[in-house]
Amino acid sequence: METLQLSNLKTLEAESIHIIREVVAEFERPVMLYSVGKDSSVMVRLAQKAFAPGKIPFPLLHVDTSMKFPEMYEFRDQFCRESGADLRVYRFEEAIAAGVNPWDLGTVKCCAQLKTQALLNALQEGQYDAAFGGARRDEEKSRAKERVYSFSDEFGQWDPKNQRPELWSLYNGRIRKGESIRVFPLSNWTELDVWMYIYSENIPVVPMYFAKEREMVQREGRLVPVYENTQLQECEKPEKLMCRFRTLGCYPCTGAVESTAANVAEIVEEMMVARNSERITRLIDHDQDSSMEQKKREGYF
Amino acid sequence: MDDGKSTLIGRLLHDSKNIYEDHLASLATDSRNAGRDKIDFAMLTDGLKSEREQGITIDVAYRHFSTPKRRFIIADTPGHEQYTRNMVSGASTANLAIILIDARNGVLTQSRRHGFIASLLGIPHLVVAINKMDLVDYSEDVFKSISDEYREFSAKLPTRDVIFIPMSAFYGDNVVMRSDKMPWYDGPPLLSHLESVHIASDQNLIDFRLPVQYVLRPNQDFRGFAGTVASGVVRVGNEVVALPSGRISRVQRIIAAGEDVEHAFPPQSVTLCLDDEIDISRGDMITHPANVPWLAGDIEALIIWMDTRPLQINRQYIIKHTTRTVRGRISEIKYKIDPNTLHRQDADSLQLNEIGRINAQLMRPILCDEYANNRQTGSFIIIDPQTNFTAGAGMVIDRSHKYERATPQYLSSQKSAASNLTRHTGHVSIEERERLFGHSPVTVWLTGLSGSGKSTLAYAVEKKLTEKGHACFVLDGDNVRHGLNRDLGFSAEDRFENIRRVAEIAKLMNESGLIVIASFISPLKTDRANAREIIGQGRFVEVFVDASVELCEQRDPKGLYARARKGEIPDFTGISAPYDPPESPAVRIDSGKSTVAQGVKSILAHLRQMRVLS
Known part of the structure; x- marks a missing residue:
């Protein structure tokens, strides 16, 4: 007898496609935030499936802090070329020219400029009324509270205490001019689901996710990669280590984990016994009390 | 706790x-x-x-x-x-x-x-x-x-x-x-x-329902209907019906998440291709012809109120049900239920977190099932049109004796009933009428404060169009209130009814081939949206006659502002009642700066651009 039950991954896939289609049907100018990471790769694949055999009917937007790893830029350009996606890149040139960086300003102020403000500028410039983001509820405790359709006022701010109730799969996308909706099609995915899906669908990801020997340095309990322009402190000694990146962000604020998982199957295996969460390697989640909630209120994704 | x-x-x-x-x-x-x-x-x-x-x-x-x-x-x-x-x-x-x-x-x-x-x-x-x-x-x-x-x-x-x-x-x-x-x-x-x-x-695998979410038409050769299977199973080769049109076809192809499959079931997101080219759009539903949902414009439901602004009887709300969004009102609260004791009480409103059994009247019917049988096609949310907040959630109750099933027989009986009523216009097509009049009929809707110059402009446009040989007619707020709408006052509800009747008249006049120039304060965005819905998106031309309250008060041709200031006229737009300026009108006329002739010119230019006038 045939089974009429969907696997966990297929159920998540169906839900995400439903959300992506709903946004395209109801909004005038949607855009998909593309951050080059694994979640973005998955989101783009889902968008392709939602509109197959047609093309993705909206652009991708990369808010580029100019501080991403070189491998990320390389991957981004190749991935978008091969998938036929319409990529737009926004850089907050004013702030970049002013030399905004986390070493002098601290991570809080640096993020506020190069990420949050840059994103708000980009959304306003493109007059986008809906923006897809790859955030998942399992990533962080304030994200666990986020709706699939998250309302932002005309200043791009999120009010966690006054969110619109969200029932069934009936999403309320009604907004006034200037307001927008952030949409999270991967809300119910976990990190393991993302990797399982990448595995089963053979989705390309940045090679930095895979373990290899890299030049690293220990900094505040985190493994930070050493590049030509990395500012080393006196006591810091670079060493060669087998490691990989569990999440990808800006190079000054993203750490690696020691690992030997050199391909997707090995990562899936590693995930199954993981004892730490993925965002432990992200400095910016730990830079102030309730730091993610604060950043999100101001408009961060 | x-x-x-x-x-x-x-x-x-x-x-x-x-x-x-x-x-x-x-x-x-x-x-x-x-x-x-x-x-x-x-x-x-x-x-x-x-x-x-x-x-x-x-x-x-x-x-x-x-x-x-x-x-x-x-x-x-x-x-x-x-x-x-x-x-x-x-x-x-x-x-x-x-x-x-x-x-x-x-x-x-x-x-x-x-x-x-x-x-x-x-x-x-x-x-x-x-x-x-x-x-x-x-x-x-x-x-x-x-x-x-x-x-x-x-x-x-x-x-x-x-x-x-x-x-x-x-x-x-x-x-x-x-x-x-x-x-x-x-x-x-x-x-x-x-x-x-x-x-x-727990999954309903019996009643096949596919609410159409999006129509995929990437090229001439492909036309697919995208949506999430709400319930039931569909197979390639199945006979299906598109609702509410009632057109029958056969499933040629099913694509699930990018791949061709033989059958689909909930909660898969799929794209269906049909044998025949039939007109289906978002908000329609595809089902098996022998198992169809209700087609109901009056529904009975249990609702939970979720807004700090209480539910108002007969106020217009937006209802989102499957992929269909309609306007409607709650016409009656039968009772509210005390969730602690399950006791029923009379109520004339519902406050935040209260639960009640209600009747709702929708401006377009929805294709629904009983919530107990189908969580997807039995549920809806209620949205406040002013704040856009999700104000309520509803669950459809089984009232089989009251609802009609969307069977082919019922749909065709509805159609023939309608064609009986419109038989006398049925022999003249809209194209023939357009040839006869030399234009395609539209309604030019002038909105703005009292004293902004709407009526002056409306009659000037009428004069100009008539000189050019176009049959047209002005519907003016004051005139209509002397006759057709003399039973209405200026409360929110009466204003809504006023605009609804005018829109229906404008629609009839458009159908007869006339260009209508409607001059109404129509202060609320929701009322204008309603008029647009009745008259039709393609025929509704919104013109914002923009003048500040100060300017209008200075002009005050009818002495109304002076009386409103003294408190003699309650709910006076601009003084004691709100005016929502249109966000993106087709034409905006700055009443303080442009002359009547310039205003007429911009409106006519827009009509030419729309190819309403040749």
């Missing part, structure tokens, strides 16, 4: 090894910082700063965990009555609800309320966890008397699967591991029950 919900969730995650070590470490720090002497699992789920400060759950949080047998999402919802709306959000998609009862306190009002809400939202399985058994010496008698009392209550609910588990979340008794302290209990611990409860048959 204080009955150990967070401890239970923490215990469930911890004992099934689903908490990451860094989360556990930061939990320990957070707990210490908050002055707790042991790890406070509530801080794991209460993700918002204000929740941790107040030590309560305000909004639903979703937590994931998995065991080798199943993957779970916990919707951690607040128990306080004032956050009922957040609880229903979590409940709307749940397969199973766990209700916690503190063994020392027994069945409380809130225990009943939570059970009622779970059953209202159609959660098929209920677990009553009788917690803190350690504090009543693991007594079988206490367990029995609490479960007997609750069973008496839950027998009144439609939920059939209700089970009782004695536990101590604090010590982990009967959460993941079987307790050795309660040998008298022979049922499973909580996690084993969660892993084995049979949920596959």
